[in-house]
Amino acid sequence: MSSERQSKNSSESKSSSQSGKTSDSRKISGAKSSSESGKTTGSKSAPGSKGAPESGKKSAGPAVAERLSVFKTYKLFVGGKFPRSESGRVYEVSDSQGAWLANAPLASRKDARDAVSAARKAFGGWAGATAYNRGQILYRIAEMLEGRREQFVREVAGGEGLSPAGAAAAVDAAIDRWVWYAGWTDKIAQVAGGSNPVAGPFFNLSSPEPTGVVAVLAPQDSSFLGLVSVLAPVIATGNAAVLVTSHRAPLPALSLGEVLATSDLPGGVVNLLSGTAAEIGPHLAAHSDVNAIDLTGADGDLARELEIAAADNLKRVLRPRAEDWTADPGTGRLLAFLETKTVWHPIGV
Amino acid sequence: MDKMSSVFEYAPAPESRAVVDLAPSYGLFVDGEFREAADGRVFKSLSPSSEEVLAEVAQAGAADVDAAVRAARTAFTGWSALPGTERAKYLFRIARIIQERSRELAVLESLDNGKPIRESRDVDLPLVAAHFFYYAGWADKLQHAGFGADPRPLGVAAQVIPWNFPLLMLAWKVAPALACGNTVVLKPAETTPLSALFFADICRQAGLPKGVVNILTGDGETGAALVGHDGVDKVAFTGSTEVGKAIARTVAGTRKKVTLELGGKAANIVFDDAPVDQAVEGIVNGIFFNQGHVCCAGSRLLVQESVRDEVLDALKRRMSTLRVGDPLDKNTDIGAINSAEQLARITELTAAGEAEGAERWAPACELPSAGYWFAPTLFTGVTQAHRIAREEIFGPVLSVLTFRTPAEAVEKANNTPYGLSAGIWTEKGSRILWMADRLRAGVVWANTFNKFDPTSPFGGYKESGYGREGGRHGLEAYLDVV
Incomplete structure (x- = not known):
C-alpha cells in the first residue's frame, strides 16, 4: 500500500513542485544532498527512502551550488511561547517510509504541568472574551493557515503517508473546520441555552459556559484534520486546551502552534505537547486543575486507566470512539465541554 | 416580637397518619x-x-x-x-x-x-x-x-x-x-x-x-x-x-x-444594599429548608462586612422563631435529622467548628427526647480553612464569613471544589449579572433561593x-x- 502511494507521489512530484511531495524542507535538502542528510542524522533509512524524490530532482537538473536549506527546530507551544521540553528530550519523527523528518520534543510531566498552569491563567480572559471576538480569532486562524497551506500539506503528507492530493484535502478540510467553528462561537449559546418557563413569577435562564481547562489527547491517525477537529470545538466555546499531539506525526500540530501564535489567540489558550499519550496522559488525567479530558487519542486500556484517574476530581470525560474526521462534525464536541448555568430571579414591582 | 411569640403559643396541629396504610x-x-x-x-x-x-x-x-x-x-x-x-x-x-x-x-x-x-x-x-x-x-x-x-x-x-x-x-x-x-x-x-x-x-x-x-x-x-x-x-x-x-x-x-x-457547599452572598428582611428569609430558606439535607443548601453565608451585624442580628431573631419538632405537625419548620449516622456526622463537624475556633450559636430550642434532632445552628468567625467552611455538613448548620468587595465575594464563593449552586442578594441588577457570570455554579439564585422547577435544568x-x-x-x- 504505502509503496504504491510513494511511487504515485514521486511521479506527481516530478511534474509539480519537488517540495509538493516531500514532507518538509529537510527532505528537500536531503534530496539535494543525501550525504548531507545522512551525515546530519546518522539515519539508516533516510537515503534509501529519498531515492524516489532524489531521482525526480536529478531529472529536473539540480544546480551544482544548490542552497542548503534551513532546518526547523520543532518546539512545544506553551503559554504562547515555544519552549523545548523541560526534560531536554527529543524523539525521532519519520515519514511513512521510515525516513527521518525531524526531532520532536518529547514532552514530560513537568511540561504538562506548565501547560496546565498556562491554560488556567489564560482561561478567565478567554472565557470572558466576547463570543464575537473568539469567532474573529478562530477565523483568523483559518486565514493564517490558508497562507501556509503548502507547508501543512507537506507535513501532513510526510507524517501520514498521504498523497499530495490526499494531504491537501485533509488540510483544506481542517482550514474549513476552523471556519465552521469560528461561526459557532456566537451561536452555540442560543442553541444550547434559553429561557425556562417555570411555574412561578421568576425569570429563569440557562446558558452554556465553558468547563475550564480541557486536556485533549489528539487522534493518533489524523495528525492535522483530526487534531483541528478535536481542538477547535474546545476553544470555540471559551475553554483553554492542553493538547497532546499524535505521537507518530506531531509536526503539523507543532507547526499549528506557529499559526496560533500569529492569530491573536491569547497565549495559553492552546498548549501543544508532542510526546506519548501513555506518558503524559496519566498526569493530565490526574491533575486536579484540569476540568475535562478528551480521550480520543488513547486506546482501550489506556483510555480506561485515564478515565479512572479522571474520577479523582470528576473531570468530564469524552471517551474515544470511531471517528470519521471528514464527516459533518455536528455540535457534539462543542457541547461536550460546556456547563449549563441556570439563573433565577423573582419578577415583581 | 419575642414577647408575642411567647404570648401566642402554637397548639399542636398534626396531620393524620391514618391516610397511609403501611404493610408490615x-x-x-x-x-x-x-x-x-x-x-x-x-x-x-x-x-x-x-x-x-x-x-x-x-x-x-x-x-x-x-x-x-x-x-x-x-x-x-x-x-x-x-x-x-x-x-x-x-x-x-x-x-x-x-x-x-x-x-x-x-x-x-x-x-x-x-x-x-x-x-x-x-x-x-x-x-x-x-x-x-x-x-x-x-x-x-x-x-x-x-x-x-x-x-x-x-x-x-x-x-x-x-x-x-x-x-x-x-x-x-x-x-x-x-x-x-x-x-x-x-x-x-x-x-x-x-x-x-x-x-x-x-x-x-x-x-x-x-x-x-x-x-x-x-x-x-x-x-x-x-x-x-x-x-x-x-x-x-x-x-x-x-x-x-x-x-x-x-x-x-x-x-x-x-x-x-x-455534593455542594453553596455560598449565599448578601450585599449591603440587600433588603435585610428578604435576605434573612432567603438565608433561612437556604440552609434550614429540609433540615439542611439539601445538596444545594446555602451553607456558607457571605455577608458584606458593613452589614454583618445588622444581618446577623436579624438572622438570629428569625432563627429563634423556627419551630423544631414533629414532622407531621403543620407548624413545624425543621423536622428530624434523617438518621443516627447523619446526626453523628453533623455533630462531629460542628464540634470541629468549635475546636477550630469558630463561634457557635443556636437559639434556645427544646428537642424531642426520641428520634434524631439538631437545633438550627450558626457559626461566626469562620475562616475559609475551617472544615465547616469546606466540607458539606448536610444539616441545619450555617457558616458565616464576610467580604468587602464583589471581587472578594466571587473569590471566596468559588473557593471550593464544589460548584452546585449560589445565592446573590442585592438590589443592583448589573451587580447580580456580574456576579452570576463569575460564580462557578450550575444554579444561581438571585434574590431567592432553593427554587426548583421541572423545566429548569439543575446540576453542578x-x-x-x-x-x-x-x-x-x-x-x-x-x-x-x-
Whole structure:
C-alpha cells in the first residue's frame, strides 16, 4: 500500500513542485544532498527512502551550488511561547517510509504541568472574551493557515503517508473546520441555552459556559484534520486546551502552534505537547486543575486507566470512539465541554 | 416580637397518619411483581422522628439485581418501540395518580424521611407530579428537542437516589428515563425506601408494562452491584461526591453513560444594599429548608462586612422563631435529622467548628427526647480553612464569613471544589449579572433561593457532578447522543 502511494507521489512530484511531495524542507535538502542528510542524522533509512524524490530532482537538473536549506527546530507551544521540553528530550519523527523528518520534543510531566498552569491563567480572559471576538480569532486562524497551506500539506503528507492530493484535502478540510467553528462561537449559546418557563413569577435562564481547562489527547491517525477537529470545538466555546499531539506525526500540530501564535489567540489558550499519550496522559488525567479530558487519542486500556484517574476530581470525560474526521462534525464536541448555568430571579414591582 | 411569640403559643396541629396504610413488610418490585429477596434478607425502615419501625423491606442482593436488570432489558424492547404518544400517556397517568394520592404520599414521606409535612405537602409532592407531567409531554416530541431527527434511548438505566427528597429524586430520575424510552432499575436510599415502593404501586395502577420500572431496596452494596452490572447502559446517581467518584471509576472504560448529581457547599452572598428582611428569609430558606439535607443548601453565608451585624442580628431573631419538632405537625419548620449516622456526622463537624475556633450559636430550642434532632445552628468567625467552611455538613448548620468587595465575594464563593449552586442578594441588577457570570455554579439564585422547577435544568460544576436534570437539557442524559 504505502509503496504504491510513494511511487504515485514521486511521479506527481516530478511534474509539480519537488517540495509538493516531500514532507518538509529537510527532505528537500536531503534530496539535494543525501550525504548531507545522512551525515546530519546518522539515519539508516533516510537515503534509501529519498531515492524516489532524489531521482525526480536529478531529472529536473539540480544546480551544482544548490542552497542548503534551513532546518526547523520543532518546539512545544506553551503559554504562547515555544519552549523545548523541560526534560531536554527529543524523539525521532519519520515519514511513512521510515525516513527521518525531524526531532520532536518529547514532552514530560513537568511540561504538562506548565501547560496546565498556562491554560488556567489564560482561561478567565478567554472565557470572558466576547463570543464575537473568539469567532474573529478562530477565523483568523483559518486565514493564517490558508497562507501556509503548502507547508501543512507537506507535513501532513510526510507524517501520514498521504498523497499530495490526499494531504491537501485533509488540510483544506481542517482550514474549513476552523471556519465552521469560528461561526459557532456566537451561536452555540442560543442553541444550547434559553429561557425556562417555570411555574412561578421568576425569570429563569440557562446558558452554556465553558468547563475550564480541557486536556485533549489528539487522534493518533489524523495528525492535522483530526487534531483541528478535536481542538477547535474546545476553544470555540471559551475553554483553554492542553493538547497532546499524535505521537507518530506531531509536526503539523507543532507547526499549528506557529499559526496560533500569529492569530491573536491569547497565549495559553492552546498548549501543544508532542510526546506519548501513555506518558503524559496519566498526569493530565490526574491533575486536579484540569476540568475535562478528551480521550480520543488513547486506546482501550489506556483510555480506561485515564478515565479512572479522571474520577479523582470528576473531570468530564469524552471517551474515544470511531471517528470519521471528514464527516459533518455536528455540535457534539462543542457541547461536550460546556456547563449549563441556570439563573433565577423573582419578577415583581 | 419575642414577647408575642411567647404570648401566642402554637397548639399542636398534626396531620393524620391514618391516610397511609403501611404493610408490615415489603418486597422488591421486579418485573411488575413484589417478591422477597433471593436470599431472604430484610432490613427495617425507621421513622427518624420517633425511631419507630415503620416497615421491614427486602435487602436486594446480586441475584436480585440481576433479575431486575434482566426484567428491565426484556421490557426495553417493547417500551422503546412504543409510539411516543403512548409512552406519554402512561406518564400522564402516573402524574395524575400522584396528584390524587399526594396527601398519602406526603405523610408517608414525612414519616420515613423526617421532613416537615409543610414541605413534603407543599414542595416535594407538587414538584413530583409536575416533573412527571413535564416529561410526559416530551415523550412524543423528542425529535424536536435538538438531539437529532430520531434520538434513541440508551437501554436499561440504573438509578441510585438519596434520602433527602426520596420521591422527588425518584421523579427526577424515572420521568425523563421513561419519556426517552429507557427502562429503569431504581434503588432508593437505605433509610427512605418506602415512597419508592408506593410508587411501584402507582405504576401498577397506571397499568405500566411489567419490567419498565423495577425498584430494589437495599444499601450501598446493592447500589454498587446495580451500577456495576454489565446489563446496564446508563447510570444516574444523586448522592455524595465520594460515592460519585467511586461510581465514575466503576463505569470507566464501559459503554455506560453517566450523570452524577453530588455534593455542594453553596455560598449565599448578601450585599449591603440587600433588603435585610428578604435576605434573612432567603438565608433561612437556604440552609434550614429540609433540615439542611439539601445538596444545594446555602451553607456558607457571605455577608458584606458593613452589614454583618445588622444581618446577623436579624438572622438570629428569625432563627429563634423556627419551630423544631414533629414532622407531621403543620407548624413545624425543621423536622428530624434523617438518621443516627447523619446526626453523628453533623455533630462531629460542628464540634470541629468549635475546636477550630469558630463561634457557635443556636437559639434556645427544646428537642424531642426520641428520634434524631439538631437545633438550627450558626457559626461566626469562620475562616475559609475551617472544615465547616469546606466540607458539606448536610444539616441545619450555617457558616458565616464576610467580604468587602464583589471581587472578594466571587473569590471566596468559588473557593471550593464544589460548584452546585449560589445565592446573590442585592438590589443592583448589573451587580447580580456580574456576579452570576463569575460564580462557578450550575444554579444561581438571585434574590431567592432553593427554587426548583421541572423545566429548569439543575446540576453542578466541578466536583458537584456532571449532567443536568430538568428541562430540555435533562433529556440528554437518557438519549444516545454525545
